[in-house]
Amino acid sequence: MTQLDIAEVARRAGVPASTLRYYEEKGLIAATGRRGLRRQYDPGVLERLALIAMGRTAGFSLDEIAHMFAPDGRPRIDREMLSTKAEELDRRIRELGVLRDSLRHAAACPAPSHMECPTFRRLLAAAAAGAVAVPRKRAPGPP
Amino acid sequence: MTQLDIAEVARRAGVPASTLRYYEEKGLIAATGRRGLRRQYDPGVLERLALIAMGRTAGFSLDEIAHMFAPDGRPRIDREMLSTKAEELDRRIRELGVLRDSLRHAAACPAPSHMECPTFRRLLAAAAAGAVAVPRKRAPGPP
DNA sequence: GCTTGACCTCAAGTCGACTTGAAGTAGCAC
DNA sequence: GTGCTACTTCAAGTCGACTTGAGGTCAAGC
Missing domain, CATH: 1.10.1660.10 (Multidrug-efflux Transporter Regulator; Chain: A; Domain 2)
Structure with a gap:
């Protein structure tokens, strides 16, 4: 056994x-x-x-x-759903990419205050325009 | 006013x-x-x-x-923290990229069951190995 | 055969970011 | 001055994914 x-x-x-x-x-x-x-x-x-x-x-x-498991226990994954999710992920990835670049810029930006940096302000405007979605926190990892 | x-x-x-x-x-x-x-x-x-x-x-x-706002209300953003977060984001982005590609593959995969697709199984092994973190749900967007 | 310790069940608690509901109030149009 | 309505406060509820705690059980080692 x-x-x-x-x-x-x-x-x-x-x-x-x-x-x-x-x-x-x-x-x-x-x-x-x-x-x-x-x-x-x-x-x-x-x-x-x-x-x-x-x-x-x-x-x-x-x-x-x-719902992705059939009653017999085998995966029963709708291919269309996968595509949809892949596109969603793709959007999210691009969003996060922009954000990452912005964070990097802000970190390196020589302006005395972030609010005086044009790049930062541009990003902010984009954020205000709703270009970014709001994710939730991660699950607590192993301690 | x-x-x-x-x-x-x-x-x-x-x-x-x-x-x-x-x-x-x-x-x-x-x-x-x-x-x-x-x-x-x-x-x-x-x-x-x-x-x-x-x-x-x-x-x-x-x-x-x-904590990112000084008492006077102006942003007071620690540049080091920004870098750290940027790296975190970067890791997450790569992770999601792999996942997106895998989803796309699975969606297009001709194998009768996903479990019979080598690529899918390889991905699964990676997931099992803890290559992927667990995010939480998104906040409810505008209806 | 008795202890030990890892498992068991079930109910309740936690966490973060809000939302909802009841009961109250003030500006504005009439 | 009366009503309407959009705001106000405060407490409590929601959501998902778990975790925690109290009290119970049982296979295995001594």
């Missing part, structure tokens, strides 16, 4: 066991059985967790990700 | 009035006075809101942004 203990899965996937239980509750993963109380998993769960991590990074919610 | 009514500021900045009140509570902006009960703002608040929006997009929290 090649079953993995929850602790082993947690270790290998780099997530806390509480997260695995939470994912199970959400229907994202499933234990194949128990040894005593303890969940046992098929090694395939690691691939699935990777898929989940990827989806999260791409900006999908857990609920959306849950 | 060139004072702006809160509704006007909300309209021009593209944020709800409740957000302006919230920002005031957090010390991010300040009304210059009241007309009756209603807050009046100096037009400069728009620039400040743009700065806040920019900071949010760059991934700063409101508290962090609050």
Whole structure:
């Protein structure tokens, strides 16, 4: 039997066991059985967790990700949705690129105050015009 | 008097009035006075809101942004912090770039199931290895 | 056979950035 | 002076993805 203990899965996937239980509750993963109380998993769960991590990074919610699995557990990913998400990502990437360049400029800018730098002011105008979207904070990483 | 009514500021900045009140509570902006009960703002608040929006997009929290203003209200932005954030953004951008390309590939991939596509599996392995970070959801945009 | 410690369940708490709701008020048009 | 309406305050609620805590259980090692 090649079953993995929850602790082993947690270790290998780099997530806390509480997260695995939470994912199970959400229907994202499933234990194949128990040894005593303890969940046992098929090694395939690691691939699935990777898929989940990827989806999260791409900006999908857990609920959306849950819909990407067919009832039999195989991925059922709508190609059109992927394209859409790819375009979204692309927009976001360009946005962040502009912002990064601006930050770099501001960091190097010799103007005594950032408000006196034309480049900075131009960026600000762009931001005011709604050229930039508002993302949220990152999840807390491992401590 | 060139004072702006809160509704006007909300309209021009593209944020709800409740957000302006919230920002005031957090010390991010300040009304210059009241007309009756209603807050009046100096037009400069728009620039400040743009700065806040920019900071949010760059991934700063409101508290962090609050520290970027000197007591006199002028921006006081640590250049080193800007560089640091620029590098962070850069990393994130590259990460998202890889992900975008992978999504595009997966969308175009002829394999019957994504799991049978070598490229997809390779990406998955990278994700599993922790090559990707987990971002959070976006703020709700304008409806 | 008894302890130990890692797991279990379930409810509740956390975090950040707002939003919502109830109850009140003031400027403006009439 | 009356009403309308858009504002006001303050407390509480929301959302997603988890985490935490209390109290319970069980396989394994001694």
